[in-house]
Each structure stands twice: as C-alpha cells, then as structure tokens.
Amino acid sequence: MVAGITASLDPASRVAGNPEKLSANAKLSFQGSIVLGLGFTMEPADAEKLIAHDARNSDVLFPYLNGQDLNSDPNCAASRWVINFHDWTEDRAKAYHACYEHVLREVKPERATKSKDIATWPWWRYWRSRSELYGEIAGLQRVVVLTRVSKTVMPVMVPTGQVFSDAVVVFATGDTAMLALLSSAPHYWWAKSRGSSMKTDLRYTPSDVFETFPLPKLTQELRHLGDRLDTFRRDVMLARQTGLTKTYNLVFDENCTDKDIEELRAIHRAIDEATVRAYDWEDRIEAVGGLDHGFHQVGRETRYTIGPAAQREILDSLLELNHERYAEEVAQGLHDKKKGAGKPQADEGTLF
Template sequence: MATSNRLVANQGRSFIGSYVLGKGFILSPQQAEDLIQRDPRNKDVLFAYLNGEDLNSRPDCSASRWVINFHDWSEERARSYPEVFAIVERDVKPERLKNNNRQRREIWWRFTRPAVDLYRAISNLDRVLVVALVSRTVMPARVSSQQVLSHKIGVFALEGADHLAFLSSSIHSSWAWRNSSTMKADLNYSPSDVYETLPWPESVIELTAAGQALETTRCLIMENRRIGLTKLYNLVHDATIAASDITSLRGLHEEIDRMVADAYGWGELDLNYGFHSTRQGVRYAIDPVVQIEILDRLLELNHGQHDLEAANGVFHRKNRNNPKGWNEISAGSPEIPTPVDDVLF
C-alpha cells in the first residue's frame, strides 16, 4: 500500500492527551469538591479528567473523575498547595520511586507526560474536538478545554462546528482506518498518521450548519436514550433499527458526506449509501467500492500537497535527538511554528 506523507499544513493541531502515570493523582468528584471547599486555591490544581471510556460511554461525554495536576511546576511551587500535595506525596511518590526511569522517580509530583504543547495550543479555546484513540466508532465530540485530557484521547486544536462535521465524515473515518493500526476489532487512531496526513478541502465553512445539527441531534438522542457514542453508533449501523431518531441521524451523516465530497470537487461521485459489509462488519456507510476511489483520490492529494510544500522549502523531518521520532518543521519556514516536544518525566 502506498504511503501517505505528513503535511506541514496540518502541523500543531492534533495531539495525544496527558499521560498521568499514578493512580494517586485520581480523585472522585466529591473528593475534589471537598478540597476546593476547604481551600478555593486548590481549584488551580484540580481538574475534571476525561478518558476515552467516559468520552464514548457517557451520554454527555463528560468526565467521571478528577485529577490532581501540578502542570510543569517545580516541587516548591507544588508544595504551596499543601493539602493536595500531601495526597500525591502519600499515594504517588512511593510507586514512582520504584520506577526504572530516573526522571519519573525524581519528578514524581508531575504527570509523566504533561502534554505542555497540547494545552498551549488549546489555551484560547473554550471547547476542543476530541476522539477516543482506541475505538470502533471513530466519532469526535466537542468538550470543554478546561480539563485534563487523558493519553487515551486524541485532541484537535479546533472547536468549530464545521470541523466537527468534517471529522465526523466517512472521508475522515475511512482515511483513519487506512492509516492506523488496529487493536482486535477497534481502530488504534494515530493523530500523526491520520490527521497530519489528511489533505483537507480548500474550505469546510459550508459544513457549519450541518455540524451544529449533528451535534444537537446526537446529544438529544444520547440524553433521551441514556447511551454514549459507542452504543449510539451501534444502533446507527444496525439494519434492524428503524426508529425515527436513528434514521434522522443517518440522514445527517449522508448529508455531511455529500457536502464533504462536494467540498473536494467530487460531486459526481454516487456515494451509494446503505448497509454494506466491511472489515468492521455491516456498517451504514458509503459503498466500499466508492470508498476505495475516495481513498485513492485522497492519497493523490496528499502526495501533491506534500510535493508542493517541499518545493516551497517546508517539510517534516525527523529530529535525531528525539528518540520518540516526533517531527519538526525544517528551517526556512519561520511563519510556521515548531511544536514543543513533551519531556518524558
């Protein structure tokens, strides 16, 4: 299979959440509320903690737990919140001191990967788009940016309804299945291999109203049925389900996919929506033959855009000093920011 290339145009917009490493950081909502009631300053270091399971299983995609977060602070600054620091010192430090990684032992009061670049990128956004990294659903949701997002969540520094619609399209999910590994029957979504390689159409602003309708409809169905994204889309892909709310949601996805195809200039394609057999089982989706055509076109666009970026002197390159293989943008393109790598603590 021909490989796709990471695109400079998509750099710095997709991330993986924080890797906490330490159950002692985790609190119940009641524990967090009690700490804040005793000292309102504790709100500086206590946050809702959203993981992939909550995102896909709770009707409002909300966090069920909270987390202590001392950011990238020094031990001295963290100790200025004595009651909270005492919890981490008691419940996290003993386990961290057993860790083979020296930095994890020495900087035990902080997350092992604080994802500084992520929170910097979303600092001016009220909401962000997120997706569970291990999932068969591959459906994004808009959630509050004022929380800690777990390493089981992919985060996009985007908040518009137009972006929600595009990332909810079959075009995005088909590209994700093509460019990601799988874990049993689930997709193991890789932001660097999916989002960073996906050539976007020139504009998606026309998808705004459809994205708003999708979000409103989906939230209402999940609230009424008391189900999360996974169970909702199990119903969408079940050919025996003909309930009006589910058929309405199917119709919205058809509309979004047609609009995305039009945005790429592919209006002549007959998407031939229906219940089709796929590697993931029977799915309500675009005809698999048409999906192949779409993937071929996306790959051609990817190669063309990558070649153009290289011709203009900007391209991804590996940083030899970075063992994780994070990519940087080459020198010669000062107008495009280089992302800050996370330090593994």
Template sequence: ERLIAANPACREVIFPYIGGEELNSHPAHAHHRYVIHFGERTEAECRARWPELMAIVERKVKPERMALRNTADGQRLKKTWWQFGRTRPALNAAIAPLSQVLALSRVSQHLAVTFLPARMVYAESLVIFPFETYAAFCALQARPHEVWARFFASSLEDRLRYTPSDCFETYPFPAGWETDAALEAAGKAYYEYRAGLMAQRNEGLTALYNRFHDPDEDDPAIVRLRELHAAMDAAVLKAYGWDDLLPLACDFVLDYEIDEATWGRRKKPYRYRWPDPVRDEILARLLELNARRAKGG
C-alpha cells in the first residue's frame, strides 16, 4: 500500500500471492503476501516506470540469480533476473478473460476446490483450473472426480498429491458439463452454503472437512453439508446418464488399514464416502468411458 500510494502505477505489477496453506486454513481464503510481477517487460521499461520496485527486486532477487551456475537455464535466468523464472503462458491466457478461477491445494488431506480471484499470482502449491462457473465447481468437487483423482494421484504420507496431468487431463467429464444447469444449481447451493458455514464458524477448508469426515460429528450444519454434497454427486451421476446407481448412500470408511493395537487414542482416518463396491463400480465406468473416448467413441 505504501508503494502504491507513492506511485499508483505500481498497482499494475503488484499482485496478491496465495498458496495452499492460505487456501485451506482461512475461511475466506485470504492472502497475506504480495509479489512484484513485471511479466515479460524489458529491464529498461521497468526501470523507467517502476524504479522503486526494480530497486527491491535488484536487492532481493538479482544476487540469487547471479549466483546460479552457468548452465543454459542458469544463463537465461541471469539474463532476465527481474522476471519470473517460470511462467505458464497457456494458463495465463486462459485466465485472462475470467473474473475468478477454481483452485485446490496440490497436496492436501482433502480434495477441496474453491474459487479465487483471477488477478493473483498463485504459488506452485496450488492447482489452478481456468473455470469460473458453479457447474465446473460441481464437476470437480463431486465424488466421481475425487474417486478418479484418488485412484490416479500419488500420495504424500496420508495426503493426496493432485497432479493435473494424471487427475484432471485424463478425467472423462460428463458431456456438456460446463453448461449443465443441474450441475450449476447443485454446485451453487453447496458452495454458498459451505462458504457461509466457514465464515460463521471461522474455519478453513481443512478444519471444516475434518468435521465433515468425523463419524462423531452430528452438528446439523455439517449434516446439511453432507446432504448438499450428495446432491452434487447425484447431479453429476445424472449428467453421465447413470441414474441406475441412484440413490447412493455414504458411510464412514477408514481411509487405510490401521493396527488397532498400536493406534492408541489418535483419531482414526475415517472418510465419509461411498462404500468400496459403489466406488469401484463408478471407477470402472469412468475408466470404460475414458477408454471409449480415447478410441473416438
């Protein structure tokens, strides 16, 4: 704020910066950091328009860049020391016309998708999806996508490690999912209720979903969240044309086997999800659909 007050033009290149911890821990996914992002502008232009910001980057970034080894990549980073070392032009282009994007923490105990403003710089710890509709939120947050992601993702300790190339790019979304009115309605109802609940309880996504998956949690507000999640699941299954599977009920199932004798008083790793036979049937249908589409069917 001080820099922008002194030179309003700084607003063009100072961006909020957010990572997985803020996304999962703050009820409103609020950031507390900023970054200077000059894009692909030249050194001369940056010095002319934002000398105070270039002084900061020159002091804090340039020494580290100049200390890099003289590999091809190191030389490139030294030559453009005031610019980001790694950018994602395709993603940036997809985000450009949007007001918000969907995001989730790359490594997390829970697959929890949320909206973030589009004008931010996102840490590597986040996975960003260039969609701004509740229909897209519904398709990504509902259990069919989670079943797929947990099957194909790697894990870090007991946490899901979401890799877009394995979990998103291969996922066979239902036909017309981006404009499906039923997905839009179910996603909006769930998202708005969840956001209100987090604000009311001053809880982030991790704390909320810990309660969501706790078999001892019978708070009516959490019970309602589970019901709305089931409504999203049903909307997605109907979008696939898999009405024969409905209605479906969830249960509290251990995420992995534990040794009861040595587990002690620690909280058991329950997850409120579909029973294994249901999960396996849906995964089999998704795999079959993916294979059929790969063959052009």
C-alpha cells in the first residue's frame, strides 16, 4: 500500500512539509575557501623552491585540493599549491617577501578589474577564507570531504594541513563511521532530493543537505565498514590508477563483474544495511520488500543502489525524523530567532 499517487504517477510521500536545519548538525559541514584569484596558486615544484629558499614560507604555502583532484586523482591528492595569508594584515603578509610579491604581481591586477566589492577587498586575502572551517578541523589529522558538484556524491578521507577549494565540501570529523554514513544510499537519496542539479550532476549544498539530515547513532559497525571502504577503495584506485569518477563508473556498470568492483559493491551493500540498523528501521524496510540492491535508474544514468520502494520509505522516514528532531530542538530553545540562531557568519558569503 502507498499513501497515494502523484500527478506524475509516482507514489505519494506519507510525510508533508520541508525539512528544517538542525542545531545538532551545525558547524559540521562547510564549503571550502573561495580564493578568487588563480594567481594565488602555483605548481608544487614552485612551492618547494620557495620553501627551500626560506623555510618560513611553509607558514603560507599549502596543497590546494579542488573538486577535480578529488574526482580524478587516484590518491585524491592536490595537483597544485596555494599561498594563504589567512586573515592577516598586509604588513604581516609582507614579512613573507617572495610570496607577497607573487600575489602582488599575479592577484592584485586581476582583482582590480572586478566589481567594487571585490576590487576594494584586501587583495592579499581570499574572498572567503572560511576561517570557521579551519578552526573546527585544527586538531584533526584527517577529515571527510566530497566534491560539491558531482555524479558520484562519494566522500573520501583526506589529510588536513591543506587549503580546500570552494568546489569541496568538508565535514569537520575524522570519524570513519561518518565516512560510511555519508557513503550510504540513505544519505545519497537525501542529497538527491534536497540538493540542486547542474546538468546531470548533483550540487551538494551543506545548508540544504547535511544541516537538515538527521543523523543516527554512529555505531562501531559503521566505523568498521568506513575503515574497510577507505582502505579497500584506495587500493582499488591505486591499482587501477583511476579516480573516484572512473572507479564508480565501473561500480554503476552492470556489465562490470571484476572481482574488486564486486567487492566494492558488497561493501556499499553492507554500509546501507548497517545504516538502516543504526536508525533502527529494519522493520519498516522489511515491510517494503527490503533494500532491493541493484542497478536502478537515476534520471538518465544507472546507479548501483537501493530500489524505489526502499528509497521512498527512507526519504519519508528521514523527513519524519527531521521534523521530530527539530521539534525537540525548538522545545529546548535552540531555535530562538531573537538570539540570532541560524544567522550566517560573516565569513559565509559567496559570489552567487
């Protein structure tokens, strides 16, 4: 039985309304830095020369991880480095003479041609540095990240100590249980229903997707599977010399029966099952015929994922849980608008 049929002949959801942002998810997900100036970046060899010339330059030179690196590099490693003067004054930046001169030469003239807001912004700084992001991850060795616009919507673990571009979403945790959760079908279908699209890709907006996503208990089972996914997938990508996109093109291709790809599918099945257990939703999933893993249509693409009935049940259950959690937070006074709850920080602006 379904709640009804929509005008498009799809089964209707049993839950009405939109999800709300949850205080429990605040300060956990961030868009990376909006650098606004290719002149900040350079080849790794050039950065190495600057550091070799003056070791202090390591204070302001970092690997620069962008979305293309995450999608295409087998190590998910940065292909370029970047100068970062943080939120410093110009006088402090000048102390790093070679890097300052590089930005003066390569960035300042470009910024001067932009709109008034940009042209008058301190040209030695990023347009949006995302200082809150780097403050939240300062004590972590690794974090979970995903490409903001992609078809795969698959997170990976990467080291901290680098600058993340605005094409990367960063989750302020090194917990592999979170890696597993964000790799699950429940999270993918929530993102699919709450994010926007760019051509055939999904645009992941932290405020719309993650901040509304009600989290289950992060169990040891999820943590174990996150470890397994991280280790095994990295080995597959390195052995094949493929990035996330090409690797998951094989995962989603029903004609590919290679042993390593079959194992990767098995890990994702186990993650989905563990996620359902973490939410304590086994009975409701069983009632709709189980998760029904297979090659299912997603728009014009095929994806190895859970079946349509399970998708609907999980989306309804997540929305119900979001409403329940939000009501609890309201009762606790966590969404008192008079206290400025939910207002963006000064560093959260964008160009869009």
